[in-house]
Amino acid sequence: MSTLSQDEEKLVPEGRIERVDGDYVLAFDRQLDYPHTYIWSLLAEKDNVAKWLGTLDADWELGRTYELVLGGGMSSGTVLQLNPPLSLQITWEDELGQESVIEWRVLESDGGTLLQFRSRAEGPEFLTEGSAGWQTILDALAEVAAGRRPDTEIDRWTPLREAYSRLYQLSHSMGTVESDSGHTCVRFERLLDAGRDRVWAALTEPEMLGAWLGPGRVELQAGGAVEFNLPGQTVSGDVEYVLAGSRLDYTWTAPEGTGTVHWMLEPEDGRTRLTLVHNLGRETSAGSLMARWHMRLDALATMLGGGQVHDSAHRREALARFYQRFQPA
Known part of the structure; x- marks a missing residue:
């Protein structure tokens, strides 16, 4: 391109x-x-x-x-x-x-x-x-x-x-496939209606994590354990980097593949711009992973807005089909 x-x-x-x-x-x-x-x-x-x-x-x-x-x-x-x-x-x-x-x-x-x-x-x-x-x-x-x-x-x-996102203060919805140091990664950026402290808590505190991602824990120190019990799979990893309220990196090992997850938070006019970059191992399907993260980030926004998260199998399947075209060759 x-x-x-x-x-x-x-x-x-x-x-x-x-x-x-x-x-x-x-x-x-x-x-x-x-x-x-x-x-x-x-x-x-x-x-x-x-x-x-x-x-x-x-x-x-x-x-x-x-x-x-x-x-x-x-x-x-x-x-x-x-x-x-x-x-x-x-x-x-x-x-x-x-x-x-x-x-x-x-x-x-x-x-x-x-x-x-x-x-x-x-x-x-x-x-x-x-x-x-x-x-x-x-x-x-x-x-x-x-x-x-x-x-x-x-x-x-x-x-x-x-440009449209910045001008009208609207959140992106789609994830994109990018290259990071020669490795494939998926990237999402969402503008969330919550302060940075609350979004940070949603990424790190077990009770809030369970409301949008799944039961689990993140030990906030280098080398700390990461565990999530997601539908149909268990994810484990180790914390690589923590900057409280702003940055969290950890490895990601799941049946569908390995990788590294990077979360970045920036305050923006009373809201929070959240960036997720998930670097993929060779065995991981970008399309499948993007569909999962899209739904989880939708759930995060719903939870932060005080709503009740309801997963939809039809929506998940539609997202999987949609993102399949972004799978690298």
Whole structure:
């Protein structure tokens, strides 16, 4: 994958994230110097949709369900409104069961087209990821409109995801696969609605650990024992480094593989930015591990918010399928 140039590192969010009637709304407004009927054809005809978004099983039809294959994943839903050549509204359900309502409006403006995009969802999960994703998709649409092939070699999504998180003070949801000193690792970063002391306690105190991760203990000293009794497996390890309230590293030995876990906590406007990096042994499946950590970190946020943690086998299986595509070759 190519690295970003100096100009590309300046990528900034073009979308707006708003709260409307308790929902989260992502909004983009793009002025394009092409006739609105031409932009509508890119939006509405499945052969054109394939050039910038994904493979649609058929042209949009009012009341009809659809399936769309894109970027290794899949979305499905129903066409709620279809008013050629002005507007299209659809439900959008991803492979994890997250559902939103998406609307496109194609309006004549200043001799060209004002393209309006709105995505409305009940919660903030995957909002930073979705915002970055839709901005790159709109960039691809603009490239196709200009008669060019979208550039997929440069990673614009990662810096945009971070920019949306910082600008709107929203937590990432997805984990990512990275390389650390030549070794594969998985990384999660979550912005938690709790002070650093409380998050530290959740990582180290047996009663709180049991509420989101599983029964266990962490001896807070170099060489101290680490033990967790997780569903279907026991994890053991040794503490490698402790900086109270900020940093905790320990080895991780489980039936599914070995590795090293690194926790880092940073205060941020009354909340805590938690970073988890799990370095993997060769035998460990990154996809399976990411699904497990995603659910455990969701549980941590729920527990810190005073909610009751409820695990879902369906959710776990969906996450496992989702993250399997990130398994290194």
